[in-house]
Amino acid sequence: MMMMPFKMSEMMATMGSTLASFMFVWAIIRQYCPYEVRRFFEKYTERIMGYFYPYIRISFHEFLGDRLKRSEAYAAVEAYLSANTSKSAKRLKAEMGKDSTNLVLTMDEYERVTDDYEGAKVWWLSSKVASPPRSMSYYPEQEKRFYKLSFHMKYRDLITSSYLEHVMREGKEIRLRNRQRKLYTNSPGYKWPSYKQTMWSHIVFEHPATFETMAMDCEKKKEIIEDLVTFSKSKDFYARIGKAWKRGYLLYGPPGTGKSTMIAAMANLLGYDVYDLELTAVKDNTELRKLLIETTSKSIIVIEDIDCSLDLTGQRKKKGGDKLSDDESEKVSLELRKEGKEDGGCGSSKVTLSGLLNFIDGIWSACGGERLIVFTTNYVEKLDPALIRRGRMDKHIELSHCSFDGFKVLAKNYLKLETHPMFDTIRKLIGEVKITPADVAENLMPKSPLDDADKCLSCLIESLEEAAAAMKAEELRQSCAKKEDEELKHANDHIKEDEGLKHTNHTKENGEVWEDLEPAQAKNQSL
Numbered sequence: 102m103m104m105m106p107f108k109m110s111e112m113m114a115t116m117g118s119t120l121a122s123f124m125f126v127w128a129i130i131r132q133y134c135p136y137e138v139r140r141f142f143e144k145y146t147e148r149i150m151g152y153f154y155p156y157i158r159i160s161f162h163e164f165l166g167d168r169l170k171r172s173e174a175y176a177a178v179e180a181y182l183s184a185n186t187s188k189s190a191k192r193l194k195a196e197m198g199k200d201s202t203n204l205v206l207t208m209d210e211y212e213r214v215t216d217d218y219e220g221a222k223v224w225w226l227s228s229k230v231a232s233p234p235r236s237m238s239y240y241p242e243q244e245k246r247f248y249k250l251s252f253h254m255k256y257r258d259l260i261t262s263s264y265l266e267h268v269m270r271e272g273k274e275i276r277l278r279n280r281q282r283k284l285y286t287n288s289p290g291y292k293w294p295s296y297k298q299t300m301w302s303h304i305v306f307e308h309p310a311t312f313e314t315m316a317m318d319c320e321k322k323k324e325i326i327e328d329l330v331t332f333s334k335s336k337d338f339y340a341r342i343g344k345a346w347k348r349g350y351l352l353y354g355p356p357g358t359g360k361s362t363m364i365a366a367m368a369n370l371l372g373y374d375v376y377d378l379e380l381t382a383v384k385d386n387t388e389l390r391k392l393l394i395e396t397t398s399k400s401i402i403v404i405e406d407i408d409c410s411l412d413l414t415g416q417r418k419k420k421g422g423d424k425l426s427d428d429e430s431e432k433v434s435l436e437l438r439k440e441g442k443e444d445g446g447c448g449s450s451k452v453t454l455s456g457l458l459n460f461i462d463g464i465w466s467a468c469g470g471e472r473l474i475v476f477t478t479n480y481v482e483k484l485d486p487a488l489i490r491r492g493r494m495d496k497h498i499e500l501s502h503c504s505f506d507g508f509k510v511l512a513k514n515y516l517k518l519e520t521h522p523m524f525d526t527i528r529k530l531i532g533e534v535k536i537t538p539a540d541v542a543e544n545l546m547p548k549s550p551l552d553d554a555d556k557c558l559s560c561l562i563e564s565l566e567e568a569a570a571a572m573k574a575e576e577l578r579q580s581c582a583k584k585e586d587e588e589l590k591h592a593n594d595h596i597k598e599d600e601g602l603k604h605t606n607h608t609k610e611n612g613e614v615w616e617d618l619e620p621a622q623a624k625n626q627s628l
């Protein structure tokens with residue numbers, strides 16, 4: 102028993118010196134050995150350490166295997182750490198954020214930060230390893246970045262079930278908030294070369310329109326905003342009622358009333374991407390379905406001017422307007438193909454109404470979820486009722502001529518005016534004439550640096566007066582035309598009456614006919 106302390110201290114000394122020599126060897130290996138040797142030692146030291154080490158470690162690699170796509174989990178961790186730990190980290194990396202307006206700070210390489218979650222302490226390390234150069238590799242760099250999460254094994258359940266879920270959820274939300282939104286198109290002019298797998302091409306979506314800047318009735322605006330926000334928060338509701346999480350909007354009204362502007366405002370309100378679908382460039386229903394599958398969630402699929410996009414009956418029309426038979430249609434198709442005109446370009450689409458209906462609410466339409474489908478048209482009455490029935494186009498929104506409320510929004514946007522002595526005149530005139538918000542906006546736009554608010558408002562009043570005069574002249578012309586029509590009709594009726602008396606045909610019971618006789622004379626003859 103007396104020997105124990107001595108033996109213990111001796112043992113400790115031996116262990117210490119072994120560890121020191123091990124560390125020394127390890128330092129030399131790290132410094133001078135080639136990658137393969139280093140990796141070999143790393144593997145075995147990690148295994149040995151694993152037996153004694155009370156901590157659990159989880160790695161999140163930026164690229165998994167040979168995949169070129171960045172790992173979603175890594176990106177979520179990166180976003181989470183940049184938002185939650187950039188205040189505690191001492192070494193940070195700065196990168197330009199979206200819109201190139203602000204800097205985003207993230208942990209620098211080999212930086213370690215701590216995080217607390219329900220009483221558990223965890224450590225995050227940002228690191229990278231050098232991977233061996235591959236003979237067939239396309240990319241020259243061989244650094245693989247990863248995050249390592251360490252925590253005590255007593256928190257295993259808490260961390261693996263709850264903390265990681267929390268990190269992923271928050272990270273994804275932060276990424277969504279910070280991401281550059283995109284405007285996609287399937288137009289052939291923008292198509293990727295065929296080796297690219299996607300059918301959509303995109304640019305950054307930067308439209309500045311918001312509901313605040315939209316000129317329209319305040320109540321209607323509020324209702325639309327509430328509808329959109331409710332939709333975006335209704336994932337569970339849609340799941341409960343067994344309906345795909347999507348909603349159709351039909352925007353209709355004359356040109357220049359803000360249909361396209363409203364789509365941009367919707368995208369900006371909800372933070373969605375926009376897929377601008379050019380139907381005439383879609384070859385057939387199969388291609389339409391492929392396009393649908395390639396859209397992501399949190400997006401708006403837009404078909405503008407749906408009434409003139411296609412003949413959505415599934416059949417081509419002859420020049421005279423009659424439908425072609427299937428055979429004739431196929432013949433035309435072949436001819437067009439021979440002439441090289443039917444290659445997916447405009448006007449050669451074989452998308453049918455049923456294909457489009459399937460696109461909107463067929464089984465495939467449920468993939469992805471959280472999507473708005475928006476149609477715009479100037480002529481709602483031209484559309485097939487099946488296309489716009491509730492359930493497909495759930496909300497019909499009419500965008501109409503500019504009201505005084507609408508004008509006030511535009512005056513605030515363009516001239517920073519909330520009130521002005523000229524507003525009364527404008528209120529009176531705008532109630533009498535039909536003017537689109539686009540026309541009002543054009544009048545309020547300063548045309549030279551010297552144009553002030555008074556000049557712009559006078560310009561608008563002038564336009565409104567001209568429109569009022571034109572409207573009165575048109576009303577007068579119409580009432581004159583109506584009067585003339587009535588007089589003409591009256592005169593014609595008289596003539597017909599006279600002629601009716603002179604030229605009535607009279608038939609005897611035996612079938613003989615007397616013509617050009619007065620009715621009384623004819624009656625006498627028949628007797």
Ligand SMILES: Nc1ncnc2c1ncn2[C@@H]1O[C@H](COP(=O)(O)OP(=O)(O)OP(=O)(O)O)[C@@H](O)[C@H]1O
Nearest residue numbers: 314315316355356357358359360361362538539542
């Ligand atoms: N309601 C509105 N609020 C604010 N600006 C508007 C509104 N309507 C039109 N504008 C202005 O007019 C321009 C044209 O509007 P927009 O393209 O949205 O009209 P539209 O209804 O889509 O027309 P079209 O039927 O011809 O496609 C926009 O750039 C915008 O500046």
Ligand SMILES: [Mg+2]
Nearest residue numbers: 360361405477
């Ligand atoms: Mg438009």
